[in-house]
Amino acid sequence: MTTEHSAEVDLDVTNVAHGGVSVARLDGRVVFVADSLPGERVRARISADDHSSFWRAETVEVLEPSPHRRPHIWADAALERDPARRAGGAEFGHIELPWQRELKRQVLVDSLGRFGKLPEDHPARGVEVEAVEGDDAANGLGWRTRVSLHVDDDGIVGPYAARSHRVVAVDTLPLATAAVEYASPLDERLSGAERVDVISDGRRGARVVVRAEGRTAGAGTPITERVGEREFRLEELGFWQVHHGAAATLSTGVRDQLLEGEFDADAPNLDLYGGVGLLAAAMATRFGPATRIETVESDRRATGNAEFNLRDLKAATAVTARVDRYLTNRLKNATAEERGGFSRASVILDPPRAGAGKQVVASLLEFRPAQLVYVACDPVAFSRDLGQLTAGGYELRSLRAFDLFPHTHHVEALAVLTPAS
Template identity: 40%
Template sequence: MSQPSSTRPADSPRLEVTVGPVAHGGHCVARHEGRVIFVRHAIPGETVEIALTENDADAKFWRADVTKVLVASPERVPHFWPEADALRAAARNAAPVGGAEFGHVSRKGQLELKTAVVREQLERLGGLAADRIDALFAAGVEDVDTAGTPEQLAGLGWRTRVGFAVTPSGKLGMHAHRSHDVHPIREMPLALPAINDLGLWELDFTGIERVEVAAPANGSGVLVLLAPDAQLSEKAAGAAVKRVARALAALETPPSVARWNPENGAVEVASGRGWVRETTEDHEFRVTGDGFWQIHRRAPKVLTDAALGALLQGGYLDDGAQVADLYAGAGLFTAPLADAVGPDGHVLSVEGSPGTSRDARKNLHASAQVEIVQGRVEKVLGTASRASQTAAGQRHSFDAVVLDPPRAGAGKAVVRALAATSPSAIAYVSCDPAAFARDVKYFANAGWALESLRAFDLYPHTHHVETVALLVPAKG
């Protein structure tokens, strides 16, 4: 396979193809002379001109961007963001920035494409029969932006966190897909207004390599993280951070600013504080630096309602229940789980990141029924299950588990370790349909079955989709 390319469209071979079905990863499948081509910025059924971006002769498949639409789909709409529009980018001999690869598709069309991807992954990787998927997933992917401003109804202004790169000239930018090229931008329409209002594109970020911005939906204050160029001396790196911090301090509503090390997550405050305050209806959370928090402004409520709702409806969260929150982050699910099981219950909260685990301890220090453990989930589960064996040699049994792994999924080792603790039900929250489907297969091999499934479009105008599933021991 070829490496990420910086080839300009004008220098790339052009082909005319008819586009086939959508595939996981933000592209559609086309074929040319027997060769599979993954085409971005297309819609199934269209006839398009494409520029090949990766086309090694010995590659199993090629990659391409659409440069011209010859026969358009009824679901094609004008892209809302010029820098991410493949057609406008091709006209100026450039590649579009990533981050809005479905922006040319109607909102209805996006939901249909994402539904097709979830179904295909469950059938191909999860091993589920089509009729079973029909029964589980009749609702398809659900739109969460059904109320709000016109921009929010259009799927804009939802991101509470955005990462930026920096151009060689010091301007804020974003990468093209699978490319080292950084293109300057002057807006990020998917971000909350508080992020765009900073006007970061007007500043000089020379000496800074990455910029991360967190803006809680509650309006409690923006945090800007600055990662200096790793090639700079310590003195030069410190000077670059101070210069940008001074510029940000001069804004009408200055954000907090901190120097940030992406390798270890270390945060050194330059002004304000190195954390943000996130809130739900019933709880408040401190999230330090680049610690994980759901990106969509409505995601915390949507996901906690779906995951805990499934467990409550099944009767797995009675007062006094024994539960676990795995990949728990700062405690988004742990806090309502603690409320549900009450003071006589127990919540084991496991998180691998030391910094995020420290946040969880601060956020949940008043909940005596919560046990917070920092470490790898499969190792903690193995230790916990051995340590909690009774005198009769029986392993501890969870009444319920919330499993919210990173994009790569839980994996075979975690599934095996979790199954060994014999929980009664698992609410599985996933942000990647392929990883989720693979884990469904691992669970099936361990004697588990999907009881219910919902999916939410928490990433409008991108190919990403969030699923919430309830898994239970298979009957018979």
């Protein structure tokens, strides 16, 4: 059967796929269907016909709904809007919260098996996706402390339409905190602008930063975030977890998951992709202010803030460097005594969505620390790295997963690995 571009077809949706879409088949070809749920029968519009192995489609009508379907939490992203005008950023917004977490669990576990080569009987495959405190009571709304909006040639401000770079006008931002939503210039025209970032100021308000033709207009002063008893200074456009409870959740997770029996406070411990020092501080909170820890981050402004944020930890240092180059140079120049110290070290790594990658993982295998604490924001990239680590002689000791992005397909994982015995 030949299916023309934009043809409408009826599909039986079978399972969930990575990326916030579900899977169906048409004449033996895989179809990735947006705005659907496993177990549903939907009418969908084929939106791309340029792949030899699969098509993409957008749901236009639900013929047989899943019992887990709910009215979309964002009218601007709901089925009632034409697919070309549906706002992106809430691709699970039509699914009840507990089932969103189940689907995320399925994607994570499937990735662990397919890319991580984790055996079916491994305890980590029984992982559950944990909610952040307060999210269930809020129905997963009002958690984003940072929002990036785009501006089209007519000055209209809004998010991109799902799976596109086309700006769509919206009336609300239900995933944003009240302060961020209130400050967002959704009803304004910003001619000449390219992007608008609306950022919580770390307290009760929000800042609006407008980027236009290489220029950035905004306050420009740093933001102070508080996690537990510690404050963290960061640039207003610098990286920080977007969920208001994510930094505390990950700090607690890292602190609790570090294996005390494998830890040496005097070893050359590392926090790779360390940002402004959040997870290095978590390690020091667990094992004391004399803990030796070095954060490595390619953004010099983040490194400067990490140095400031960890100033009370006398054995903490911060280095501006690409992680791959840092590890290569560290290994190349290490003395025999220093290499011996590596085997006593604990290493935290929180790489970007693409994962650590083959070169960094290869260096870590040569570094061979006593324990690796891997914070992952993409299950496939993490599982690929995990496969390389386990093939290189490490074993997965524990795994937790957190729903830091309700109503989206994203899930955060926190793993601890040690050399296989």
